[in-house]
Amino acid sequence: MTSDSSMVLFAAKGGGSAIIEAQLDIIGVAYERRYLAWDELHGADGELARINPMREVPTLVLPDGSILTESAAITIWLGAKYPESGLVPSTATTEYVPFLRTLIWLVASVYPTFSYGDHPERWLGDMPEAKALRTATDEKRKAMWQQLEARLDPAPWAMGERLTAIDLYLTIMSHWRPRRDWFRDNCPKIYAIAKRLDDMPALAPMWARNL
Numbered sequence: 001m002t003s004d005s006s007m008v009l010f011a012a013k014g015g016g017s018a019i020i021e022a023q024l025d026i027i028g029v030a031y032e033r034r035y036l037a038w039d040e041l042h043g044a045d046g047e048l049a050r051i052n053p054m055r056e057v058p059t060l061v062l063p064d065g066s067i068l069t070e071s072a073a074i075t076i077w078l079g080a081k082y083p084e085s086g087l088v089p090s091t092a093t094t095e096y097v098p099f100l101r102t103l104i105w106l107v108a109s110v111y112p113t114f115s116y117g118d119h120p121e122r123w124l125g126d127m128p129e130a131k132a133l134r135t136a137t138d139e140k141r142k143a144m145w146q147q148l149e150a151r152l153d154p155a156p157w158a159m160g161e162r163l164t165a166i167d168l169y170l171t172i173m174s175h176w177r178p179r180r181d182w183f184r185d186n187c188p189k190i191y192a193i194a195k196r197l198d199d200m201p202a203l204a205p206m207w208a209r210n211l
């Protein structure tokens with residue numbers, strides 16, 4: 001168990017902050033969680049808005065007080081600081097390139113479909129197209145998950161024999177639209193990874209906080 005009590009994670013129930021909670025819990029580092037209500041995130045001018053103008057979670061305050069946002073950046077930072085966790089494969093491994101490719105694809109291609117589809121009114125106001133934007137981003141996301149499914153060869157984890165942060169992203173994101181039953185029926189390899197992680201004891205507190 002590592003002690004680093006000065007880290008503070010801004011989080012919201014069920015959000016992308018759970019991906020970072022899972023990593024911190026597996027690493028075993030002590031950190032403070034500050035949960036915000038969903039309507040506090042975008043609207044309020046509280047502490048989160050002061051440190052992250054995007055008003056998004058995850059936002060991590062590092063031990064030296066600097067602010068780290070963006071789940072992939074946090075993942076890479078944690079991987080460098082706690083390499084023994086294996087959550088980010090070392091650059092010397094064959095897993096590193098597929099890991100990097102998949103990590104950036106998750107945050108740069110898949111995650112934005114939620115940014116636009118969850119709140120279409122932020123982009124289109126009360127225009128009638130707002131509903132269509134949500135439907136279109138939901139459909140695009142399904143196609144992307146199927147692309148990943150086609151190139152995955154879990155053994156048993158997404159990147160091979162070792163659990164990595166990719167498995168945590170998949171497990172948590174598979175609770176979001178189109179949700180678990182769709183993955184069971186359409187992406188059985190992603191679903192199997194998620195089911196395996198559901199039962200991991202180190203993640204039980206994270207699930208209790210987030211489901």
Ligand SMILES: N[C@@H](CCC(=O)N[C@@H](CS)C(=O)NCC(=O)O)C(=O)O
Pocket residue numbers: 015016017041042055056057058069070071072107111115
């Ligand atoms: N690119 C960011 C996306 C973060 C993000 O979109 N977070 C969502 C929660 S899953 C959020 O904070 N939404 C609040 C809002 O938009 O009101 C990352 O990978 O961390």
